[in-house]
Amino acid sequence: MGGPLTVAPVGVAALEAVEVVRAYPSGEGVVHALDGVNLRVLPGELIAVRGRSGSGKTTLLNVMGGLDRPTSGNVTVEGRDMAGLTPGELVDLRRRTISFIFQGFGLLPILSAAENVEIPLRLTSTPAAVRQDRVQEMLDLVGLGARAGHRPGELSGGEQQRVAIARALANWPRILLADEPTGQLDSETGHLIMELIRRVVRAEHVTAIVATHDPAMLDVADRVVELRDGRLIEG
Numbered sequence: 001m002g003g004p005l006t007v008a009p010v011g012v013a014a015l016e017a018v019e020v021v022r023a024y025p026s027g028e029g030v031v032h033a034l035d036g037v038n039l040r041v042l043p044g045e046l047i048a049v050r051g052r053s054g055s056g057k058t059t060l061l062n063v064m065g066g067l068d069r070p071t072s073g074n075v076t077v078e079g080r081d082m083a084g085l086t087p088g089e090l091v092d093l094r095r096r097t098i099s100f101i102f103q104g105f106g107l108l109p110i111l112s113a114a115e116n117v118e119i120p121l122r123l124t125s126t127p128a129a130v131r132q133d134r135v136q137e138m139l140d141l142v143g144l145g146a147r148a149g150h151r152p153g154e155l156s157g158g159e160q161q162r163v164a165i166a167r168a169l170a171n172w173p174r175i176l177l178a179d180e181p182t183g184q185l186d187s188e189t190g191h192l193i194m195e196l197i198r199r200v201v202r203a204e205h206v207t208a209i210v211a212t213h214d215p216a217m218l219d220v221a222d223r224v225v226e227l228r229d230g231r232l233i234e235g
Helices: 057-064 087-096 113-123 128-141 157-169 187-204 215-220
Strands: 015-026 029-041 046-050 072-077 098-102 175-179 207-211 223-228 231-234
Touching: 015 057, 029 057, 046 057, 046 187, 046 215, 057 175, 057 207, 087 098, 098 157, 113 128, 113 157, 128 157, 128 187, 157 175, 157 187, 175 187, 187 207, 187 215
Parallel strands: 029 231, 046 207, 046 223, 098 175, 175 207
Antiparallel strands: 015 029, 015 072, 223 231
């Protein structure tokens, strides 16, 4: 129900980074968080990006999601070069096309699970009746339909992350970027969350990139790439 299913044209990558560099000044030198990264993500793929802390995983997601600009190189979304987008167009891209999941959940504590999931729908002025149906659909999808009225403080860590996943998918995004989504969870709960991400990605026809050091994610991904000192290694 709700928004139409839209996919990238045949043969066009959902997301693509070409020779992307992200450099930061550090003392008298420069640190390359990303150093000539090339990554092509096809529509419907679930890719896991692994690497040690500080390897550049978060920077890669920020650049590919339009939260940060590369120092050099290009990032395209469904064939559109992000460098040519205005600030307003980037905001609209993040509201309608690309969505994020963070390890810190990012839920508003004074709002119920349903109200948290509803936030992105309100930001795009989705009609109230559609909002209500979509919120319930997403909470049911992540197994929390009966917990819609609970606030984050009344939910476990795994349940809070499931609410965050439902919120990320509420606005029918075509691309999902997840940064260490199991970082604050125990291994058993983390594995369940990884399986859930795979299931909802398939159910919602979403392309996903998940930055993780969790071995469970490597088992459910279509493809695994590794970042080492800002450089991308396949496999």
